[in-house]
Amino acid sequence: MIDVKNLIFEYPTKRVLHDIDCVIEKGSITALVGPNGAGKTTLIRCIVGLHAPYSGQVFFDGDDVHEHPRECHRRMAYLSDVFGVYDQLSVRQCLSYTARAYGVVSIKIQSVVEAAAERLGLTDRLHEKSGALSRGLRQRLAIAQAIVHEPEFLVLDEPASGLDPEARHSLSQLLVNLRGGGMTLLVSSHILAELEGYCTDMLIMRDGRIIDSRALKGAASRARRLRLDMAQPTADLNTLLEAQAGVSQVVVDGNVASFLFEGDLSARHGLLKNLIEDGVAIAGLSEDRVALQDAYIAQIHEYDSTPKDAGQ
C-alpha cells in the first residue's frame, strides 16, 4: 500500500532522513519504533505528504503522495502525537465538521458520525463540549475524527501517550478492529510491549535510517515467541525443543527457555504433552511479551556497534 523510495529529508542545517526505503503492506499494522530523535515523526509527516522531502518518493497505492497530495489525503488520515480538538464545539459538531471537511456527502454525515462515536465509545458524549472532556476522552475524540471518513490508511504518532492502562487496552482493541475492517495502520510508539499485542510488522529507525524491517505475525508469519518456565533445568533441552514440530530459534537460559513456535492452540497442546512425556519439569508456558523489545534493543545495539562511514 505504501512504498517509500530513496526518501531524503533535510532541515536547513541538518539531514534528518537518509535515503529511506520501506514498504507498508495492505492490511497490516506496522509499528514504527526508534529512540527519540530517530526521525519517526519526520518520516510519518513525509509519508502523509505534510513535509515535502528533499528527494525521493512516497507512493500510496501507486500514486505519488507529493505529486497528488489532495487525492491521497482523501483516503488517509493522520493523528499527530500532539493533537488538538475544537474546545468550544460539541463532540457531535467536531465529528460532523471533520466528516464534511473530508468530503463525506451531507446525507451520510449523521450515520458516519454516529458510527465513529460508537466505535470509540463516545455515543453518550455526543452533546458534551469537547473542551470539557478528560485527556483520554479527547484522545478518543481525536481518533474518532481521524477515522470518521473511513480512510484506508491511518497513521497514528504516539497514540497511547498520556492514556491510562484501561484506555491503552481499549486503543489496542480498536486498532485490531480497524485492521479487521480492512484498514492499514502505521503506529509510532515507545511502548513496545503494547505494540507487540497488535502489530503485524515492525520498522526500526535510528539516526534517520531504517535499520530493520520485519514481519511480526499475520499472514506472512504466524510464529509467536513462547516462554517456557521450568521447575528445574533440563539437560539437552535445546536439542529436545528443536526436535519438536514448529519450533525454531531456541534460547535456553537456566530454568527459562524462549523459542519461536508456529502452530495453533492444539499444536501448542501437543508440544506441551511431548515435553512432559520427555520429562521436562514444566512450570508454565506463556507468550513472550518482551520479544519485540528484545529484537528492538538487539537491532539498536547491532547498528551502534557497526562502523559508520565518515561521511554519514
Add this chain to the structure above:
Amino acid sequence: MRGNPEFIRNLWQEFSLHRLIMMPAVVGILFLLIYLIHDSTLDGWTAKWAILIYFVIVYFRGTRVASESVVQEINGKTWDTQRMSSVGPWSMAWAKLFGSTIYAWYGGLICLGLYWMSYIEIIPDNRIFKLVLIYIVCGVIAHATGLLVSMLAIQKRRDFGRLQITFYQIVGLMAAVPGLYILLFGIADDETYKVLVWYDTVFPLIDFMVVTLLVYAVWALVGIWRLMRAELQMVNGPWVWLLFVVFSVGVSTGVRFLHPDIAPAMPAISLKAATGYVILVILTYIILLNPRGPSCFAGCDGM
C-alpha cells in the same frame, strides 16, 4: 457558502445565543448614550461615533481575529487536520477570512446601520453608500492583510505568541488607513476640492477610492488563496505575483493629487518615478521575506 465546512465550523464557534444577543445590546446601549448626550439628535457627530465603534469592532477586533485564524490552528494543533482535508484553497481562504471575523462583521454592520441613520438627512444616499462601501472594503482589506502577513510568517515558523499576532494585526490596521483618512479629514462633509488625476483623467477622490480599494481587496484575497495553495502542498507559479507588481506600479504611477484650479505642484514624471520606485522596492522586500518566494519561479506550471 452552506456547504463550506470551514465556514460552518466558524459559525458554530462564533455564534452562541448569548453572543448573538450581547453584540446588539452593547452597541445599542453605547449609541443610545451618545444620542442622549447629543440632545437626541442624529447628525455628523453621532455618525462619527457610530463609525468609531465600527472601527473598534471591525478594524481592531476583526483584524486581530483574522490575524489569529490560521495561527491559532497551528497553536491548537488542528492545522494538520485542515491541511489534509478535502477543503480546497479558495474555500479555505474565504472561510478563514470571513468565518473568523463573522462576529466582528455582525457588530460592524449594526454600527454602519446607525451611521447611515445619522447621515440620512444630511448627505445624499448614493454618497452614504459609497462611504459605507469604503469602510466595509477597508475592513476586508485590513482583515485580509493581517491574515496574509500571518500566513507569510507560518512559512518560516510554527510557534506564535501574542507579540507576533499583534504585529500582524498592526500591519493589517495600516491597510485600513483610507477609512481612517475619511474619518479624520471629513471627506464626507466637503468634497469640493477632493479630486485626483489618474493618467490625465480627473476623478472624484471618493469614486477613485471605492474602485481601487475594491480591486485591492480582490488582490488581497488572491494573495491569501495563493498562500493557502502553498500550505495545501500545491505549487504556485510566479505569474500572479508579477501581474500584481505590474498592476500596482501601473496604478500608482498614474496618480496625482491636485486642486482643479491650481497647476500641478510638481512635475508628474518625477512623482511617477518616485512612487513606482518606492512600490517596487517595498514589493521586492516583501517577496524576499517569503522563503518560498524565489523558489516559486521554479514551478511555472501553476499560476
